[in-house]
Amino acid sequence: MQPIISLKNVHKNFGEKQVLKGINLDIYPGQIIGYIGPNGAGKSTTVKILCGLISDFEGEVLVNGINIKNDPLAVKSIIGYVPELAELYDVLTPIEFLNFMAELYGLDESLATDRMTKMLTAFGLESVMHQRMDTFSKGMRQKVLIISGLLHNPSIIILDEPLSGLDANSVIIVKELISKLAKDGKTIFYCSHMMDVVEKVSDRIVLINNGTVIADGSFDELKQQQGNQSLEQIFSLLTQGSGNNEASEQLMNAFNN
């Protein structure tokens, strides 16, 4: 099977700082990738390269067989991106915002209106559809963002902490939605710091640290390699060694004076 996303030896520097030091990844349709790593590991840089936000990297990125440097627009139109930190024009109403998104993706108007109404209703936002989003809670904004990433029915969906701010019920809805989308043949790229969620949601986990992939495989495979532990423990072992235990000891020691 041909990979839908393929990163070959991707490097990226910001000034003198090397953020990505040769990332190699092949991702296949229908996979849910849990993309994890400590702060500053290069997660969001990878995501920005995939979304076409950063174009001056070294190496090759193929999405659906298309080189992202040659035709970024073709790649952008099959990707749905849900950014972290509720970035949206909050003086617009959900309908205005989603209509804008639909027009940028070149969606047919009646189709788009139909879809967004259905999705907003499914998320319980039908009563505030025409209310400006500056009064919305974090969870409500997150729902609108998720819809904006799915509206054009993309084959690749990149989610950056998609559950932040959502209440327990919405979390269940989104988690189920993710596995249903994957069953439908869509590829999910799931970035998060919540190890327990990544452990349950994703069928392949990619761990990066200092700009390189240091672990790649299903949760079961990782457990076999690293001993029968939780993802959280594996994460800390691979990225920090025994440092976390030491740090908490130091924290406790601070009381002794």
Add this chain to the structure above:
Amino acid sequence: MNFIDKFLVYVVLLPKAFYQNMGVNTTQLKAILKTKVTLGDRTPTGIRAVKKTNQKKPTSGVSFTQIFMSVFLGVMFMFSFFIGANYVTKLTLFFSMYIFVLASTLIAEFTTVLIDVRDNFIILPKPVNDKTVVLSRLLYIVIYISKTAFPMTLIGMGFMAYVNGIWGLFVFIVLLLLATLLTIFFINAIYILVLKITTPQKFKSIISYFQIGLAILMYASYQLVPRLIKQTTLDNYNLENSTLAMLAPPYWFAGAWQYLFAFEGGFKLVLCVLLSLAIPILSIWIVIKYFAPSFNQKLAMISGTSEEPSVNKSGKIIKSTTSKYLSFLSKIFTQKGAERMSFLHTWKMTSRSRDFKMKVYPSLGYLAVYLVLLFVNNKGDEGSLTLPEPNSFIYIFIVYFCNFVLITALGYLTFSDKYKAAWIYYITPVTKPGLFILGSVKSILFKFYFPLVVVIISLAYFLLGLSAFPNFILGICNQVLIILVIAYISFKELPFSVQAGNKVKGSSFVRGLFSMLIPLSIGVLHYFIRDFLPIVILLIVLSAIAIWMMMDSLKNKTWDNIKVQSDF
């Protein structure tokens, strides 16, 4: 969208076929423009953003406000048609005012218009090509500028049409367009310059200082210019024969109008025509060719796409941000604990909160303008600056007058964008919240009042000698006392704990009136006893005792006297 925005979007999208030939997706272009215009209409900008008082009501109709303001400024420009001996002079003034006002409004508001960090996440990941993004940005600027420039010149145009006929109007409009181009060049040049001398991170705060400076300058020119220039000089004022004027762009436009209107005039006017045509076109070419590429890059940097927002990653431990001077002050003048914490906290917050600076710093500037006004001699034949006579009471008046700054600062002390962070006051076991208020008030006194006082006293010392000192000390003591009383009465919330813009109008009006009347009446009383030294000294002692008592009661305010903000 209102009809003006709709119309403007329609007009800029007219050359559809042309845009498509360039490789622009016009459907997306329209979508972006429509959204941007709607956003603009709902987002208050510049000084207005800070003055926005009621957050409950959604903002809209910013376009109308913008247009109304511009028309109002346009009316002010008409002043230029009533002075000067000929059209070259009148129009030089008109164009000067137009270029200055347009440039300053645009400089202040361009950042809000151009830089939207959210674009990076919302528009750029979508299948939109660069040309469409660039053109949408450009057209949006065109729409934005026309909403400012057109209403600003509308009345002037009407006047020109009425007095000089259609041809006069036509030439005037063409020259206005050229002047607008030149202004855009100036703004670009200033932006590039500011970006050269500073980091993009500091750019926004520099622009806000610029806005503050602008507000003060407007106010100063409104107050001072009419006093400095006499009417008779104005009527005979003639620029036509001045060679120096040739250096000023507004003069070119005025001269060009004069020549093109009548097709007569000397070499100088012909030169004006050439300059007014060539320079704007040349400058806009420079903007497109050289400024625009690096400009967009720099703007992207301001937008904070950079991965590392200057967090200290070197592992070196950064030294405390409390300067020696500040920690010295706090150790001497505040008590350990809540009071000192509040003192330092207020000091730092007032330096770093953009919101606070935007509200309080203009009033510092207004004060400076008033002070200059006091020294401007109105009686002379020409406006001139003279120092008041040595034994004049004016210096003591100034000490009282500085109260204006303090009251403004005090009035905004409870407000903050990050009002929710005030939970720290409520979860800590502090029994006397009055300590927070006392520390805060002391901080304001030391930061905004005492430096001013030092300046005034040293000035007075050189002019008056030591004899005026008792009066100064009494004035200062009274001032501190007044501030403490006002703080005691009106401080019902803790510093930085109330949502910015949530101001209750009634009480602030009463507070304002009350706080202006008290210092003034005490000042008047002080005036009558100023020559009786024993009384002055006695009053200093009384005032000092009162200060001590006030501080004590302020400190002892309990939680029953404080409105706890539950909204966090």
